Amino acid sequence: GNSVTQMEGPVTLSEEAFLTINCTYTATGYPSLFWYVQYPGEGLQLLLKATKADDKGSNKGFEATYRKETTSFHLEKGSVQVSDSAVYFCALRPNNAGNMLTFGGGTRLMVKP
Amino acid sequence: NAGVTQTPKFRVLKTGQSMTLLCAQDMNHEYMYWYRQDPGMGLRLIHYSVGEGTTAKGEVPDGYNVSRLKKQNFLLGLESAAPSQTSVYFCASSYGSQQPQHFGDGTRLSIL
Numbered sequence: 001g002n003s004v005t006q007m008e009g010p011v012t013l014s015e016e017a018f019l020t021i022n023c024t025y026t027a028t029g030y031p032s033l034f035w036y037v038q039y040p041g042e043g044l045q046l047l048l049k050a051t052k053a054d055d056k057g058s059n060k061g062f063e064a065t066y067r068k069e070t071t072s073f074h075l076e077k078g079s080v081q082v083s084d085s086a087v088y089f090c091a092l093r094p095n096n097a098g099n100m101l102t103f104g105g106g107t108r109l110m111v112k113p
Numbered sequence: 114n115a116g117v118t119q120t121p122k123f124r125v126l127k128t129g130q131s132m133t134l135l136c137a138q139d140m141n142h143e144y145m146y147w148y149r150q151d152p153g154m155g156l157r158l159i160h161y162s163v164g165e166g167t168t169a170k171g172e173v174p175d176g177y178n179v180s181r182l183k184k185q186n187f188l189l190g191l192e193s194a195a196p197s198q199t200s201v202y203f204c205a206s207s208y209g210s211q212q213p214q215h216f217g218d219g220t221r222l223s224i225l
Contacts (some may be wrong), residue, residue, distance in 0.1 A: 004155070042158070043117070043203055043216030089155055100171070101153030101214065 002027045004090050005103035012110045015078055021075040021107045023064075023090035031092040033066055033073040034101070038087040045076075047088070048055075085111045115139050119204050119217035126224050127195045134189040134220050136204030144207045146171075146214065147179060149200040156203060162187055163210075166223035196225045 007022040025033065032051045037046040048057030053068035062077045073090060093094040117123075117138045117213065126132055143164050148156040158171030162181040176198060178190045193199060201221050205214040 008153075017164065043205075043218045044214075045216070046213045050212075091155075100158065100161075101156075103157075105155045107151045 002031070002092060002094055004092055004102055006088075006090050006104035006107050008105075009030065009087075009108040010110050011107060012033050012112065015111055015113050016079045017034045017078040017111075019075070019080045019109065020083075020108070021088055021090075023073045023075065023104060025071050025092050026086055027071075027094055027102075030068070031094050033064070034090060034091040034093070035062070035073070035075050036089040037055055037091065038106070040086070044089060053061070067086075074078055080111045082108070082111045082113050085109055116213050117204055117206055117217035119220050121220060122218070123221050124223070126222065128194060128196060128224060130194050130215075131190070131192050132194065133139055133191075134202055134204075134222075136187045136189070136206075136217060138187075138204075138206040138215070139185065140206060140208070140215065141184070142186075142206035142208050142215070144210065144212075144214075146205040146207075147177070147187065147189045147202045148172065148205065149198075150203060150219070151200050156224075159189065159202075187220065193214075196224045198222065199224045 003026045034049045035047040037047045048059040050057040050066035056065045087106045089106045091101045120135045146161040147159040160179040165184040186195045204217045
């Protein structure tokens with residue numbers, strides 16, 4: 001079956017530090033890959049996506065590259081801010097399953113001033 | 114600019130009680146979804162709907178029922194609540210199968 005594995009948190013960083021949150025997946029074929037962000041007390045928001053190998057999704061300074069050879073979609077940001085504190089979810093959508101998403105367990109990021 | 118609205122936001126039930134969670138969207142989306150979120154497990158799909166009058170089972174449908182009588186509303190029912198159903202429930206909607214899902218703010222449900 002399909003699955004998504006994320007690094008366990010929490011990840012605690014100082015402001016302006018470099019961020020990496022690892023995500024690897026298992027799926028047949030060529031799924032689409034997503035990062036969602038959940039701020040405290042809110043629902044999930046789509047942060048970025050990539051639909052084919054070597055695509056790079058980017059938004060709000062965050063980036064992730066679809067790596068087919070390593071089945072990975074790691075999230076990066078060069079300089080985090082306190083306002084980036086949230087829970088980040090990696091997810092995949094198989095290419096033959098409509099809009100059925102499979103989520104990873106989430107990684108909590110805490111950024112200290 | 115409401116988007117996806119879930120009611121209630123919090124609820125405490127006793128084992129065996131029933132209740133209905135309401136999800137309403139004002140974006141004219143065809144697809145609607147109910148997820149539950151448990152610590153360390155991400156979101157898991159309970160049921161979904163691809164249009165008014167249709168519903169389908171997701172990954173964890175047991176103990177839940179749903180109805181989509183109107184396009185804008187998707188109801189999630191618990192007929193006989195169990196402590197294992199203590200969770201945060203999220204509703205989402207999307208315009209089509211390949212379009213991004215928009216999420217509500219969640220309902221925190223505790224079963225004692």
